Amino acid sequence: MTNTTQDTQRTDELTQRTVLVTSGTGKTGHRVVERLTARGVPVRSGSRTGEVRFDWADDSTWGAALCGAHSAYVAYYPDLAAPGAVDAMRRFGRLAAANGVRRVVLLSGRGEPEAARAESALREACPDVTVVRAAFFAQNFSEGAMVEGVLAGTVAFPAGDTAEPWVDADDLADVVVAALTEDGHAGQTYELTGPRLLTFAEVTAQLSRATGREIRYVPVSGAEYAELLTRYGLPAPDAEWLAGLFGMLLDGHNASTTDGVKRVLGREPRDFADFASRAAAAGDWHV
Structure with missing residues (x-):
């Protein structure tokens, strides 16, 4: 039997094993669910209100969701750098290992020291976890807090x-699915970025071109942004923490690109302009 045949059989075996997707209705989770389902992989889409109940704030829901799963995509809410994430990753990892979960892919933040501590806590129980550290998502402008x-x-x-x-x-999502269904990614850490750097002013210029409308960027202070979040109903402590996190992430230390997407997928990452064109064509910003 050739190595190619063995690799194909190994991949086929992996795609027949159940994958738990935590936060399965989230920005990345629903994309992973869709891709795994299209491949015929048995998927459990975990969420607070779905058929497979999974709530990061209620650890009594974790065991049933993990039972019988071979792999898991872990997307912690609200953020892996949030208070409590380290303890949650340590407890989740132990429970996953006790339930026989063999393959874990963890979504993390790029350049987040607290998130790195949470990664280490998960690795205590799941040493072969694959970590994907992501830059800011382009989809924050079409599906996230910046849509309005x-x-x-x-x-x-x-x-x-x-x-x-x-x-x-x-x-x-493509990288996560590759790590869940192919060999060679256990224990790896991939930093994922787009192909180029863009300031917020340059981003809004791209959005203006894609939508045919003027969209401006208005820089504000962390305190002003926290106040803005409270107006939208976020509790003041959460708003202040989030504004502080953004201030740390956007101090310049993440202003570089990586080859993470190409290392895993063998192709260049999608450009922001491509995202903006697709989102506009799909009617994401229809007024």
Whole structure:
């Protein structure tokens, strides 16, 4: 039997084993679910209100979701750098190992020291975990908190003129699925970015071209952004923590691109302009 045949059989075996996707209705989770389902992989899409109940705030839901699963995609809510994430990863990892989960892919943040601590906590029980550290998602402008700003024509954010290597969530989902269904990724850490750096002003210029409407970037301070979040109903402590996190992430230390997407997928990552064109064509910003 040739090595190629053995590799194919191994991949076929992996695609027939159940995968738990935590936060299965989230920005990355639903993309991973769709891709695995299209491949015929048995999937459990975990969520707080779905058929497979999984809630990061309620660890009594973890065991039933993990039972019988071979692999898991772990996307912690609200963020792997959030208070409590280290303890949650340690407990989840032990439970996953006790339930026989053999393959774990963890979504993490790029350049987040607290997230790195949570990665290590998960690795205590699951040493072969694959970590994907993502830059800011391009889809934050079409599916996330900045959609309303795009629709209103003004995007306010505490980023100044710092550039970010925006990654496409579809690229991340492709990487996650490869790590879940192919050999050779256990224990690896992949930093995922887009192909170029763009400031928020450059991003809104791209969005303006894609939508045919003027969209401006308005830089604000961390305190001003936290106040803005509280107006949308976020509790003040959460708003202040989130504004502080963004301030740390956008201090310039992440202003570089990586080859993570190409290492895994053998192709270049999608460009932000491509994302903007696709989202506009799909009607994501229809007013």
